[in-house]
Amino acid sequence: MVTIALDAMGGDLCPAPEVEGAVQAAQARFARVILVGREPEVRQHLTRFPGWEAAGVSIQHAEEAITMEDSAARAVKTKKNSSIRVAARLVKDGTAQGLVSAGNTGAVMATAKIVLGMVPGVERPALASAFPTIVEGKPVVVLDVGANVDCSPEMLAQFAVMGSIYSRVIFHNENPRVGLLSIGEEEHKGNELTHAATPLLKQLRLNFVGNVEGRDLYSGDVDVIVCDGFVGNVALKVSEGLADVIKKMLAASLQATMIRKVGYVLSKSAFTEFRRRMDYSEYGGAPLLGVKGVCVICHGRSTPKAIKNAIRVAAEFAAGNVNQHIEHDLV
Amino acid sequence: MVTIALDAMGGDLCPAPEVEGAVQAAQARFARVILVGREPEVRQHLTRFPGWEAAGVSIQHAEEAITMEDSAARAVKTKKNSSIRVAARLVKDGTAQGLVSAGNTGAVMATAKIVLGMVPGVERPALASAFPTIVEGKPVVVLDVGANVDCSPEMLAQFAVMGSIYSRVIFHNENPRVGLLSIGEEEHKGNELTHAATPLLKQLRLNFVGNVEGRDLYSGDVDVIVCDGFVGNVALKVSEGLADVIKKMLAASLQATMIRKVGYVLSKSAFTEFRRRMDYSEYGGAPLLGVKGVCVICHGRSTPKAIKNAIRVAAEFAAGNVNQHIEHDLV
Numbered sequence A, B: 001m002v003t004i005a006l007d008a009m010g011g012d013l014c015p016a017p018e019v020e021g022a023v024q025a026a027q028a029r030f031a032r033v034i035l036v037g038r039e040p041e042v043r044q045h046l047t048r049f050p051g052w053e054a055a056g057v058s059i060q061h062a063e064e065a066i067t068m069e070d071s072a073a074r075a076v077k078t079k080k081n082s083s084i085r086v087a088a089r090l091v092k093d094g095t096a097q098g099l100v101s102a103g104n105t106g107a108v109m110a111t112a113k114i115v116l117g118m119v120p121g122v123e124r125p126a127l128a129s130a131f132p133t134i135v136e137g138k139p140v141v142v143l144d145v146g147a148n149v150d151c152s153p154e155m156l157a158q159f160a161v162m163g164s165i166y167s168r169v170i171f172h173n174e175n176p177r178v179g180l181l182s183i184g185e186e187e188h189k190g191n192e193l194t195h196a197a198t199p200l201l202k203q204l205r206l207n208f209v210g211n212v213e214g215r216d217l218y219s220g221d222v223d224v225i226v227c228d229g230f231v232g233n234v235a236l237k238v239s240e241g242l243a244d245v246i247k248k249m250l251a252a253s254l255q256a257t258m259i260r261k262v263g264y265v266l267s268k269s270a271f272t273e274f275r276r277r278m279d280y281s282e283y284g285g286a287p288l289l290g291v292k293g294v295c296v297i298c299h300g301r302s303t304p305k306a307i308k309n310a311i312r313v314a315a316e317f318a319a320g321n322v323n324q325h326i327e328h329d330l331v
Helices: A016-027 A039-046 A072-078 A083-092 A105-116 A153-171 A192-203 A229-255 A258-266 A268-278 A304-319 A322-330 B016-027 B039-046 B072-078 B083-092 B105-116 B153-171 B192-203 B229-255 B258-266 B268-278 B304-319 B322-330
Strands: A003-007 A032-037 A057-061 A098-101 A126-131 A140-143 A177-181 A207-212 A224-226 A286-289 A294-297 B003-007 B032-037 B057-061 B098-101 B126-131 B140-143 B177-181 B207-212 B224-226 B286-289 B294-297
Touching (some): A003 A083, A003 A304, A016 A032, A016 A057, A016 A304, A032 A039, A039 A057, A057 A083, A083 A098, A098 A304, A105 A286, A105 A294, A126 A153, A126 A229, A140 A153, A140 A229, A153 A177, A153 A192, A153 A224, A153 A286, A153 A304, A177 A192, A177 A229, A229 A258, A229 B268, A258 A268, A258 B258, A268 B229, A268 B258, A286 A304, B003 B016, B003 B083, B003 B304, B016 B032, B016 B039, B016 B304, B032 B039, B032 B083, B039 B057, B057 B083, B083 B098, B083 B294, B098 B304, B105 B286, B105 B294, B126 B153, B153 B224, B153 B286, B153 B304, B153 B322, B177 B229, B229 B258, B286 B322, B294 B304
Parallel strands (some): A003 A098, A032 A057, A140 A224, A177 A207, B003 B098, B032 B057, B098 B294, B140 B224, B177 B207
Antiparallel strands (some): A286 A294, B126 B286, B286 B294
16 A cells, blocks of 8 residues: 655645545555644644554654745745655655645645656646546546646647546546647637647647537546646636536525425435535545656645545555656657 | 617528527517528518517628638638628618627627727727626626637736726626636736736726636626636636536436436426526627627527527617727727
8 A cells, every 4th residue: 555645734724624534545545644744733633533543644743834825935945844845755755655735736836846856858747637527437637727827839748648647547548538728629729829739739649639628628528638727727716616606506596485495305315416526526636747756736625525535546646657657658 | 779780690500590589689679680691591580470570670681691610811801791791881881780690700700890990999809708606697797708819918908998898887887896817816826918917907997806716707706807818718618518517417416316306396496597597698699899889799509599688788788888988998
């Protein structure tokens, strides 16, 4: 079983969701988990979960913590013993095979780059997110969703290679269909970046299907979608926002009259199923592809379930040797 | 009452939805409608609606039609008597006060620019779309959603002025809150374009609230969101795609067991209400702002209801003197 280093001081509500998620992941035998953070605080939260040590959870003390308000660049320079940094070192020295953090995304990325280094052939790391589609069990991998706001055509080509390997190793798509996110399916539709990226993508030994549109994030027609980190981040947050609004609108509509309420009670299991399929925490965070070592970044408001699933994803990445595949395909 | 010229040969299923939408709009007293297209074909479809002439619908023959497959640039050059072109001329010569088309977006934009010309002070026209938000009756205006794939900071500033007037005149927001679409609320978060646009937006006499995120398309926290046309188009299509998928997933879940089906029947009115709120056709197309004259562009797959609402929007734009406001605020 692999060992995952979990930044216990990352999320908005840390360390409670981290501690609970770590225990759940260890109990589910996803991985052994090292909780990295202020030991007294972490240990106190662990008292709620008797048997945590036997399950495979341990603690590594780290004095400092980087907050969401910290400037990523400055925090990485000044806080040499932050929980993120200590966790990354555990991966670097081989104690752990992967790192999970719900902390400041910029700081996690910078730390991973500095401590772990980059896979040869990769210019910049990319944050990859799995989106649920209409085809159950067939998520689409979208990258970049926020690591690089201004991208070169070459970077998009590297994202395509990395996303393709992600889809192959983790979602078992033998020959993943890769699309370029644009504003129309025809090749001439797009902006300067997509026009310049298209010939590069065609040259790769990949199943490149050309332009796809925003709606293809959910159509299940492609397995990987590449875009710059600005567009990808907007797409991700538009989706989260819309899904939230739809849930709230429906809940309000369903409470409006007594008859509707009765109907709601009877059909409640349908909504539970629906919520589960729309629930991003099922996918457990976004892997940072292109750094030497496994690094999974979670939402700052991650629940214990999201943390648990992120640990699962990190363990799968480590077991699947995703980085070796990337290096092999790029060099 | 104003008169609207409707391109009868634009949409994917033309002229059936156009003819029906025109009659509905005229009967609702939104406007008098001139159906522009091949007269015999249009007249034949009108036979389904006795009393169309009395309601205020008329026909203007146009020999040619631009299809979705036509290259916009070439079609505009070669098809001088296309239905789009003839409709635009009716606006230019004052016979109609606005133009509606569900046709090839590129061709409609190019035709509007050539025939109607630009409002002084506007570099490029922008396509503005109204999105439903969690706050009922408070849509947010997003622009550009596809007219300009690569934008300058100056263009974003002009979009802010135009969107603000749209929100004021059509949605009656006295002092619309304008946000810049980015990947975080903090000013330093964004790409080269947003960083360069921020100081320009701050200088305008507008209620500029700074960066907003993808989720703010639905939060109701702002009234206008500006972005380049590539990002805006992706956001629009991601939303349409997700809303479709959610409807399908829910429908499938609700049919899965007998108990759920009973629940669904009892709560059906809630879903009808929900669908109505999520229904983009309620908003009736996207006005092309910045051209001299009212021009509303609809989805190629517009239903009669969407056409009817687009005619309403065009009539409101004409009555609200939106273009004069834009010219006043920009020059």
